[in-house]
Amino acid sequence: MPNILAIESSCDDTAAAVCINGRMASNYIATQDVHRKYGGVVPEMASRAHLQNMVPVVDVALKTANCSLAQIDAIAFTQAPGLIGSLLVGAQFAKSLALALHKPLIAVHHMQAHVLANLIDAEQAPSFPFLCLTVSGGHTQIVMANSPLDLTVIGETIDDAAGEAFDKSAKMLGLPYPGGPLIDSYAQKGNPLAFKFAQPQISDLNFSFSGLKTSILYFLQKQEPGFIAENLNDLCASIQYTIIEILMKKLKKAVLQTGIRQVCIAGGVSANSGLRSAITDMGVRHKWKVTIPKFEYCTDNAAMIAITAHYKYLAGEFANLDISPSAKATW
Numbered sequence: 001m002p003n004i005l006a007i008e009s010s011c012d013d014t015a016a017a018v019c020i021n022g023r024m025a026s027n028y029i030a031t032q033d034v035h036r037k038y039g040g041v042v043p044e045m046a047s048r049a050h051l052q053n054m055v056p057v058v059d060v061a062l063k064t065a066n067c068s069l070a071q072i073d074a075i076a077f078t079q080a081p082g083l084i085g086s087l088l089v090g091a092q093f094a095k096s097l098a099l100a101l102h103k104p105l106i107a108v109h110h111m112q113a114h115v116l117a118n119l120i121d122a123e124q125a126p127s128f129p130f131l132c133l134t135v136s137g138g139h140t141q142i143v144m145a146n147s148p149l150d151l152t153v154i155g156e157t158i159d160d161a162a163g164e165a166f167d168k169s170a171k172m173l174g175l176p177y178p179g180g181p182l183i184d185s186y187a188q189k190g191n192p193l194a195f196k197f198a199q200p201q202i203s204d205l206n207f208s209f210s211g212l213k214t215s216i217l218y219f220l221q222k223q224e225p226g227f228i229a230e231n232l233n234d235l236c237a238s239i240q241y242t243i244i245e246i247l248m249k250k251l252k253k254a255v256l257q258t259g260i261r262q263v264c265i266a267g268g269v270s271a272n273s274g275l276r277s278a279i280t281d282m283g284v285r286h287k288w289k290v291t292i293p294k295f296e297y298c299t300d301n302a303a304m305i306a307i308t309a310h311y312k313y314l315a316g317e318f319a320n321l322d323i324s325p326s327a328k329a330t331w
């Protein structure tokens with residue numbers, strides 16, 4: 001106990017997972033390719049694709065877990081934040097299922113779930129308290145976790161998110177959306193010190209990436225035609241290096257301020273190979289205990305919603321059937 005069916009539909013991935021007594025029995029995702037040609041997520045298309053994908057995705061998740069709907073103890077869904085039209089599809093599906101099955105409903109915060117993705121693999125889970133650098137397409141936060149349901153944001157971006165910094169930089173280089181993974185792969189063949197870009201000077205634990213964006217734009221505008229194609233690897237490596245420097249400086253500061261040396265990362269950008277090795281190196285150098293989620297638990301997935309719901313179930317935190325999703329990130 002409990003067996004949880006979790007649904008994630010906050011952006012452009014329709015995902016479902018089944019968690020049996022805290023162990024992930026299935027984790028299935030249908031990624032929506034329809035947005036690729038538009039250079040970003042088109043909200044209405046995302047909602048429509050969720051509507052089409054939801055039933056088959058849930059079906060695969062249940063079948064893979066070898067679990068019937070009758071064996072499910074609670075239905076969990078992403079309540080906030082995200083694209084409202086996308087959230088509405090998952091919320092309505094979860095509420096209807098909970099009503100039809102007479103099972104409790106659990107509302108999950110997407111950013112809290114990214115942090116708790118670190119608890120999915122019990123063998124390598126961080127111990128409490130820990131710090132988590134959550135870096136996604138919409139958010140960049142440093143979170144202090146005292147227990148699964150006691151999380152405090154101690155630093156966050158004041159403008160763009162780290163994932164946006166990757167995606168917007170990639171766009172300036174003429175790369176398709178989402179550019180983060182592409183920058184990652186070109187960067188592996190480039191020199192991270194080839195070009196120098198601006199880093200913000202913010203004294204607290206907050207982040208800013210808008211200056212970097214402007215610095216890259218002005219730099220590229222000064223170059224001759226053909227410059228990007230000739231220097232793509234070095235440009236990607238230097239941009240990635242700067243983003244990682246900005247992130248790691250603040251994380252180091254948070255460790256010093258809180259005295260918490262158990263550190264982890266989460267969110268789509270935590271799939272970045274440069275960030276994964278930077279935090280691992282930092283751990284070795286500064287004697288931090290570092291844990292990194294598996295790739296499939298970094299980008300949006302329903303397993304993270306399921307593990308969060310598992311803890312909410314144990315704490316008796318259920319939602320009423322009149323709950324609405326929210327696009328905003330307040331938690």
Ligand code: KG4
Pocket residue numbers: 011135136137138139162163164166167178179180181184267268269270271272273298299300
């Ligand atoms: O967590 P996520 O899947 O969705 C949100 O909640 O936003 O994060 C998506 C972000 C995108 O900006 C994407 O470019 C970035 O994560 N991303 C990466 C990598 N994989 C995904 N950024 C850099 N390197 C990667 N390997």
Ligand code: ZN
Pocket residue numbers: 110114136137267268299300
């Ligand atoms: Zn996310």
